[in-house]
Amino acid sequence: xxxxxxxxxxxxxxxxxxxxxxxxxxxxxxxxxxxxxxxxxxxxxxxxxxxxxxxxxxxxxxxxxxxxxxxxxxxxxxxxxxxxxxxxxxxxxxxxxxxxxxxxxxxxxxxxxxxxxxxxxxxxxxxxxxxxxxxxxxxxxxxxxxxxxxxxxxxxxxxxxxxxxxxxxxxxxxxxxxxxxxxxxxxxxxxxxxxxxxxxxxxxx
Numbered sequence: 001x002x003x004x005x006x007x008x009x010x011x012x013x014x015x016x017x018x019x020x021x022x023x024x025x026x027x028x029x030x031x032x033x034x035x036x037x038x039x040x041x042x043x044x045x046x047x048x049x050x051x052x053x054x055x056x057x058x059x060x061x062x063x064x065x066x067x068x069x070x071x072x073x074x075x076x077x078x079x080x081x082x083x084x085x086x087x088x089x090x091x092x093x094x095x096x097x098x099x100x101x102x103x104x105x106x107x108x109x110x111x112x113x114x115x116x117x118x119x120x121x122x123x124x125x126x127x128x129x130x131x132x133x134x135x136x137x138x139x140x141x142x143x144x145x146x147x148x149x150x151x152x153x154x155x156x157x158x159x160x161x162x163x164x165x166x167x168x169x170x171x172x173x174x175x176x177x178x179x180x181x182x183x184x185x186x187x188x189x190x191x192x193x194x195x196x197x198x199x200x201x202x203x204x205x
Contacts, residue, residue, distance in 0.1 A: 004168070005175035006199050007032040007063070007155055008192060011131075011183040016044050020051035022183060026192035027057055034080055034177065036065035049074050063101065071098065080122065083109070088116035101155075105138055107145040114152050121146070122177055125158020126168070130180060132158065143171050162198050169202040 008030045010019060023033055037045055045067065052062070063078040064071040068091060071079045078099040081088060088100050101120045102113035110121045123146065127137050137158060146154045153174035160168070160176050168176055178195055185191035 003203050004165075004173065004199050005031040005153075005155070006192075006195055007034055007175055007177040008182045009034040009065075009157065009177050009179040010036050011179050012037050012039055014183070016040070016048045016051070020048055020055065022188045023052060024055040024057065025189040026182065027055075027061065029189070029192040029196040030061070030182075031175070032061050032063055032078075034063040034065055036080070036179075038066075042067070042070060045070050046074065049076070068095070068098070078119075081118075088113055088118045092117040107142045107149075110142070110146045110150060110154065114150050118152060120153040120155060120174070121150075122155045122157055124156060124177075126156050127159030127161075127164060129159035140167065140171055143168075143173055147172050162194055165195070165198045165202055169199075169205075 008026060014022065027033065035045065059076060062076050063080050064076050065080045066082055066085050068079050068086060072095065077097070078101065079091065080101040083103045083105065088102055091098060091100050099119040101122055102118040104110040104113055104121045104123050110123060113121050123143060125132050125137050126140055143154055143156060155175035155177050156168050156173045157177035160178050161181060165176060182188050182191045182195065
């Protein structure tokens with residue numbers, strides 16, 4: 001089986017200080033942390049990064065959603081572009097040292113992201129999820145298609161719970177991205193630890 005990775009995605013509902021604490025708590029239980037704080041100002045995100053830096057975070061684990069400017073100013077090597085974000089090709093051409101991920105919702109979108117030079121895609125949403133209330137999930141079939149034809153890693157997001165990790169491992173998703181399952185949990189450290197354990201267990205099978 002593939003060596004599945006675990007990405008935690010912030011949920012834009014905590015103060016900078018609270019969020020820094022939560023990220024520092026879970027940093028050793030996840031492979032990546034995507035900072036997706038749409039409503040925070042540049043200054044707030046920079047302050048968050050400062051706290052994380054002071055807390056000794058491994059910079060290589062951090063991914064900044066949408067904010068290429070902040071990534072460049074703070075030495076973060078990976079940006080994640082939303083579906084309607086900057087063009088992958090342009091970012092890769094201007095900043096070849098930056099790794100670029102892209103949100104996609106179907107096989108065609110993933111294929112296009114790879115063609116433009118994306119380093120990975122984040123596909124979703126896979127299952128029913130509170131953050132997309134009323135929107136039908138896109139299911140797992142597109143991941144099978146991507147795995148057949150794409151060379152870049154495919155992360156799955158959307159409604160991923162502990163008992164759904166096995167299904168994603170079974171179709172060889174390269175990673176899972178968890179937002180509310182970790183950041184909305186009463187104890188994010190315990191939640192991240194559980195996901196970490198399940199992913200490691202599935203990787204051994």
